[in-house]
Amino acid sequence: MKLFQQLLVAPAALGLLAPVAANASDLNINGVSDYAASGEQVTSITQFSDVYPTDWAYQALSNLVERYGCVAGYPNGTYRGNRAMTRFEAAALLNACLDRITEVTDELKRLMKEFERELAILKGRVDGLEARVGELEATQFSTTTKLKGKTTFVMGATSAGGDSGYKFYRGAVRDTNAFDKKGTKGGADAYNRNFGAFTFNYDQRLVFDTSFTGKDKLRARLRAGNFLKKANAFSGAGVNLAALDIATDSGVNNTVSNAVVLDRLFYKFPVGKEFTVIAGALARNTESLAVWPSVYNKGGAKILDWTALMGTSGVYNKETGQLIGAYWKQKVNKGDNAFSVSVNYVADDGNGNNSNARKGGFMTDNSEASLLAQLGYAGPEWGLAFGYRYGQCDSGNGLRRGTEFAKNNTWNNNCVAKNDNGKLKRYASSSNSYALNAYWQPDEAGWIPSISAGWALNNVSADRLVEGSPVDTQSWMVGLKWEDVFLQGNDMGFAVGQPTFATSVKDCSKASKNAGTCSETPFDGNYVFEWYYNFKVTDNIAITPSVFYLSRPMGQYTNNLVKKGGGGYDGQFNVFGGLVQTTFKF
Structure with a gap:
């Protein structure tokens, strides 16, 4: 009853x-x-x-x-x-x-x-669901942890063109492995011999996200890849601007060991309704922000590392190491713009976990740290953000991406230089970088693309700078992305900009000017063009063909002849790249 x-x-x-x-x-x-x-x-x-x-x-x-x-x-x-x-x-x-x-x-x-009949079908479905839930409960490795994976295959090559060789200014120390030591007889031919082969590379990521309260997150990420740092063009060997966002090298001593490494380990938890705190033994500053002020790669693909960083790599430099940070994001109705403030400090990995105070430490003068702050006002349709980064010497590998001249770490915020006696000495050095980024996207997909733009200004100050070395640099980028191109879910992107280039240099002495070994007028201009089409095969598989063109990645080093009295002949050197990137998500 x-x-x-x-x-x-x-x-x-x-x-x-x-x-x-x-x-x-x-x-x-x-x-x-x-x-x-x-x-x-x-x-x-x-x-x-x-x-x-x-x-x-x-x-x-x-x-x-x-x-x-x-x-x-x-x-x-x-x-x-x-x-x-x-x-x-x-x-x-x-x-x-x-x-x-x-x-x-x-x-x-x-x-x-x-x-x-309908009741019998429903009963069968319920019984089946109960059986599957029981099986999952019996075989799950954790009740609090989710596993996500991403596998990326990259097949492609780069090719250099132009007639330029290289002769460096006095005092400029640079890795010349990519070019013939004869200088003026090097250039495109030498680059193609060293980095022009077709390659097949991979990147593998496994992410473990654990939540204890439903609102916090403990992330551990394992990663492996075979983009050799000193032998693969897509890892930035030869010219750093050809580096892909996906490229990683988990080898040891420049060999393909395919080692699996831990490259993320941090804990994020809310404080109240609007604040979030982040602490990690291995975390990245660009992943610890309340908002990302760009939609160029959102839902599409990431190709070049420089364009993935919105063209403002001096601020958003992907510094990774020991991190503490927090951000505040205003609670608003869904669809409305919200203010946000983000601040984080990260010591370079290898420094923040080093107990030798002369070489490292956390929050010391030798941490090689970056302090990143961002003020944003963003929503689904449009947004903008102002970013600032203070960098200690050697922080973030200089400005991360730019011309070879602007990025030269010998003078670009380097911690170690030679003193008058020829002995190595650590000099006080720092950098200040500023960025302004904005985006807009239409309500519905169509012929009108979303627009993402960024501009950055960087300054290096040090107790000792080499004559003719960059002091001020700039960069900018505009990215366009079309959604649902030809088929629903497929995206196409196009970006153009000038990677970090010198706009002013250290004053030259009168003797060096007369000798023609130093010029106070930088010739560091360059352009980057990128195009990709992201074809979504299934919800878990995407194929992305793409091409890019670097008009003058050597920057001022493209001058292959320095004349007495200053000035020089501006040669040519460019790099073209093509690749097919296949992504599997699970």
Whole structure:
């Protein structure tokens, strides 16, 4: 018997089984007969003239009348709720209610028979789901951790063109492995011999995200890849601007060991409704921000490392190491723009975990650290952000991406230089970088693309700078992305800009000017062009063909002849790259 049936029957049954409290002489046979024979079932409790909403049993009586229709009144339209109930009256009430319950049960039986097939299908599905849940619970490795994976294959090559060789200014120390030591006889031919072969590379990432409260996150990421740092063009060997965002080398001593390394380990948790705190033994500054002020790569693909950093790599330099940070993001209605403030400090890995105070430490003068701050105002349709980064000497591998001249670490915020006695000495050096980024995207996909733009200014200050070395540098980029191109889910992107290039240099001495070994006018201009089409095969597989062109990646080093008295002949050197990137997500 169903629960509601039991609730209806129980009070009446108790009344029937209870001892008779009155003598036979007290029984009003006429009243019972009137009640039992009236047969006038009421449909609304308002039909009783003596029942009021203030009565303690008003709701219970209303349910019996209006839901089940099994309560009858007296012929005169009264219920007589205060009158003692006889056993005969209880039997009449119980009989009427049981008749109604039987009717409901028969109706349910007819419905069950009519939808018997559908109910059987639903039952089978429920049984199947229960079995699958049981299997997952039995085989899961953790109740709090989720595993995500991403595998990327890259096939492609680069090719250099132009007639330029290289002759460096006095005092400029640079790795010349990519070019012939003969200088003016090097250039494009030497680059193609060293970095022009077709290659097949991979990048593998496994992410473990653990939550203990449902709002926090402990992330550990394993990574492996075979983009050799000193032998693969897509890792930045030869010219750093050809480096891909996906490129990683997990080898040891420039060999393909395919070692699996831990490259992320941090904990993120909320404080209140709008603040988030991050602490990590191995974390990245660009991944510790409240908002990312660009939509160029959102939902599409990342190709060149420089374009993936919005063209402002001096600020967003991917410094990775020991990190502490926090951000505040305003709570607003969905779809509205929100203010945000982000601040993080990260010591370079290998310094922040080094106990030698002369070589490292966390929050010391030798941490090679970056302090990144960002003020943003962003939403789904548009947004903008101002970013600032203070860098200690050697922080973030200089400006990360730029011309070979602007990025030369010998003078670009280097911690170690030669003193007058030819001995190595650590000099005080720092950099200040500023960036302004903005984006806009249409409400619906169409011929109008989203637009992402960035501009950055960088300054290096040091106790000692080499004559003719960069002091101020700039960069800018504009990225366009079209969604649902040809097919829904496919994206196309195009970007153009000038990677970090020198706009002013250290003053030259009169002697070096006369000798033609130093010029105070930088010739460091260059352009980058990138195009990609992201073809979504399935929800988990995407194929992305792309090409890029570096018009002058050597920057001022492209001058292949320095004349006495300054100036020089501007040669040519460019790099073209093509690749197919295939991504598997699971």
